[in-house]
Amino acid sequence: MVDESADLESRLSSLIIKVGDKNAPTLQNNLEALSVVLEKDFTNHETTVLRTLRQCVLELPWKVTVYSTVAGLLNAKNSETGAKVITLMHGVLCKSLIKGDWCSVKVIMRFFALQVATKTISASTLLSMVDTFLKPVAGQTAGVVTAQNSCFVYIAMTTLLWAGQALKELGSGELEARLSVIEQYVDVHGKVNADNTLTTVLHDAPTKGADVLAYMLSIMRAVADDGWAIDAVCAPYTMFASEFAQATQHELPALELPVDLPASSYYTLPEFLQLVPHPSEYTVRRFIMMDFIADTVIQLEGNRKDCAKYLMQIHGLCNEDVCSVMTTAQHPEDVDPETSLVFEYMVAEVLFSFLTQLPESQFREMYYTSLAIELRKAEPQILANVLETAVDNIVARIPSMDVECSNRLSNWLAVYISNFGYQWDWAKWESAVSEQDDTPRRRFMQETLLKLVRLSYLDRIKLQLPESCVELVPVKAPTHNFKYTVQSMDERTREVSVATGRCLKNKGTAEQALEILQTHYAKWTD
Known part of the structure; x- marks a missing residue:
C-alpha cells in the first residue's frame, strides 16, 4: 500500500513538472486533464501537490503562465484548494523577503501578477502588494536612491509588466499612478548614476544601456503602448476565461519588507550585453526571453546539469516566430541573428552578462564556466560555434572592457578550452601578437595561454598554437620557486x-x- 501511494505521488509530481513543456495544440487539454487529476487526488496527496507546485514555480520560471493557469483551474474547481495554493505561495514569498532571496521574490510576484488574470486574487490585492514595494520611494522619499529602493522598484516594475493587461480593466488611472512613482524614481536614479562607470562592463556601449531601471522602464512603456500584451510566450490562461469568470477571489495578508539587510544583498538585474546584432523591433521579446533565461540561471545555480537541461527547453513555450532555434532548425547555418532573435545567442549573452557583472558576479566564476561546458556537451557542434562567436565578439572589444571583466573572461576561457582537448582557433587572433606588449588584446591572449599552461603543460599548449603565437608562452616550462633550497x-x-x-x-x-x-x-x- 505504501509503495502504491509513493508511486502515485511520483506520477503526480512528474505530471506537474512536465506539463506545458511545449506550446503544443494539446496544451489546453493537458492542463484541463491535469487539473482534474490534481483536484481528485488533492485531499490524499496535498503535501506532494503543493510541494511540487512550489518548486516548479520557483525553479521553472519560464513556465509561469502554465503554473498560474494550473493554480487558477484548481481554484475554479475548488476554492479551498485554490486558497491553499495561494496561501502556500504567499508564505514562500514572505520567507524569501526575510532571507533577501530577491530572484525568488521576483518570480513569485510574477506568479501573483498572473493570478489576477485567472481571477484567483483581485486586482486590488495585487496593487496593494505592489504598493508595498513602491512605498519607500513614494512621496517625500522619492529622491532617495539606494540599493534597497532600486531593488524594490525593479520588482514592482517586473510585476506590473505581467499584470498590466489584467489591471488595465480597472482603468488607466491605477496603472498610471504606479508608473508615475516609478518614473520619478528612475529619473532621479539616472541623474545620480549619470557619471558612474564602476558598473560599466563595456565602455564603448551606449551609456543608457548600463542603467537597468531606465532600460526596464522603456520596456514597460513599449508593452503599455501595445495594450500590455506580451506575445513572447503562450498565455494558456486565456483559453479558460469562462472557467475563471465564476472563480472565488482570495485576499492575502499585507507584505512586510525587510529593513536590516546589508546593501550588498539587494538584487538588480545585470546589464544584458549585446554580443551579436539583434533586430530592434524585437526589443521586448528579447527582454522577456533573456529575463526567463536569467531567472533560470539564478534559481538552478545549485545544479548546473539541470540548469543546462532546462535552459535549452525555455524556447518550447514561445509563440510561433518569436525566436529562431538553431538546435531544432533544419539548416542551422542559415539562421541569422541580424534578422531574427536566435535563442542560443540569447543564452550566451545572459551567461556572459552574469560572468562580467560588476562590481562582482552573483555567483562564483566556475559556475558560469561549468554551465557553459554542460551546454556545449548537450549540443556539441551548435553551442561550440555560438560560444566561440560570443567570445570573438567580446575579445574584439577588449580594449573598451573593464580590466576585472577581462580577467574573468580569461579565467573562463582557459578552463573552458581545457575541457575540450585544448582545441581553439588561435590563428584568428594572431594579429594581436604584433601589438605592443601592454595592449589589452595581446595581454588577454598571453594571460589566457599562461593559465592553459598551468592547467596542462607547456609543450602541449605549444603544439596547439600557430608559429606566430608561440612567443606568447614561456620558452621554458614553469618550475617551482622554492624559498629554501x-x-x-x-x-x-x-x-x-x-x-x-x-x-x-x-x-x-x-x-x-x-x-x-x-x-x-x-x-x-x-
Missing part, C-alpha cells in the same frame, strides 16, 4: 633536511620523522 642551507640544517626528506621518501612514519628532528636539534646549543 638545499644549496642555500648551512651544513647542520642541510643534514636535518636530507635525513627528514629521506625518511618521508621511504614512507617513514610521523613518529620516525619527529625522532630525526629531535635527535638533530638536541645537538644544537645555539
Whole structure:
C-alpha cells in the first residue's frame, strides 16, 4: 500500500513538472486533464501537490503562465484548494523577503501578477502588494536612491509588466499612478548614476544601456503602448476565461519588507550585453526571453546539469516566430541573428552578462564556466560555434572592457578550452601578437595561454598554437620557486633536511620523522 501511494505521488509530481513543456495544440487539454487529476487526488496527496507546485514555480520560471493557469483551474474547481495554493505561495514569498532571496521574490510576484488574470486574487490585492514595494520611494522619499529602493522598484516594475493587461480593466488611472512613482524614481536614479562607470562592463556601449531601471522602464512603456500584451510566450490562461469568470477571489495578508539587510544583498538585474546584432523591433521579446533565461540561471545555480537541461527547453513555450532555434532548425547555418532573435545567442549573452557583472558576479566564476561546458556537451557542434562567436565578439572589444571583466573572461576561457582537448582557433587572433606588449588584446591572449599552461603543460599548449603565437608562452616550462633550497642551507640544517626528506621518501612514519628532528636539534646549543 505504501509503495502504491509513493508511486502515485511520483506520477503526480512528474505530471506537474512536465506539463506545458511545449506550446503544443494539446496544451489546453493537458492542463484541463491535469487539473482534474490534481483536484481528485488533492485531499490524499496535498503535501506532494503543493510541494511540487512550489518548486516548479520557483525553479521553472519560464513556465509561469502554465503554473498560474494550473493554480487558477484548481481554484475554479475548488476554492479551498485554490486558497491553499495561494496561501502556500504567499508564505514562500514572505520567507524569501526575510532571507533577501530577491530572484525568488521576483518570480513569485510574477506568479501573483498572473493570478489576477485567472481571477484567483483581485486586482486590488495585487496593487496593494505592489504598493508595498513602491512605498519607500513614494512621496517625500522619492529622491532617495539606494540599493534597497532600486531593488524594490525593479520588482514592482517586473510585476506590473505581467499584470498590466489584467489591471488595465480597472482603468488607466491605477496603472498610471504606479508608473508615475516609478518614473520619478528612475529619473532621479539616472541623474545620480549619470557619471558612474564602476558598473560599466563595456565602455564603448551606449551609456543608457548600463542603467537597468531606465532600460526596464522603456520596456514597460513599449508593452503599455501595445495594450500590455506580451506575445513572447503562450498565455494558456486565456483559453479558460469562462472557467475563471465564476472563480472565488482570495485576499492575502499585507507584505512586510525587510529593513536590516546589508546593501550588498539587494538584487538588480545585470546589464544584458549585446554580443551579436539583434533586430530592434524585437526589443521586448528579447527582454522577456533573456529575463526567463536569467531567472533560470539564478534559481538552478545549485545544479548546473539541470540548469543546462532546462535552459535549452525555455524556447518550447514561445509563440510561433518569436525566436529562431538553431538546435531544432533544419539548416542551422542559415539562421541569422541580424534578422531574427536566435535563442542560443540569447543564452550566451545572459551567461556572459552574469560572468562580467560588476562590481562582482552573483555567483562564483566556475559556475558560469561549468554551465557553459554542460551546454556545449548537450549540443556539441551548435553551442561550440555560438560560444566561440560570443567570445570573438567580446575579445574584439577588449580594449573598451573593464580590466576585472577581462580577467574573468580569461579565467573562463582557459578552463573552458581545457575541457575540450585544448582545441581553439588561435590563428584568428594572431594579429594581436604584433601589438605592443601592454595592449589589452595581446595581454588577454598571453594571460589566457599562461593559465592553459598551468592547467596542462607547456609543450602541449605549444603544439596547439600557430608559429606566430608561440612567443606568447614561456620558452621554458614553469618550475617551482622554492624559498629554501638545499644549496642555500648551512651544513647542520642541510643534514636535518636530507635525513627528514629521506625518511618521508621511504614512507617513514610521523613518529620516525619527529625522532630525526629531535635527535638533530638536541645537538644544537645555539
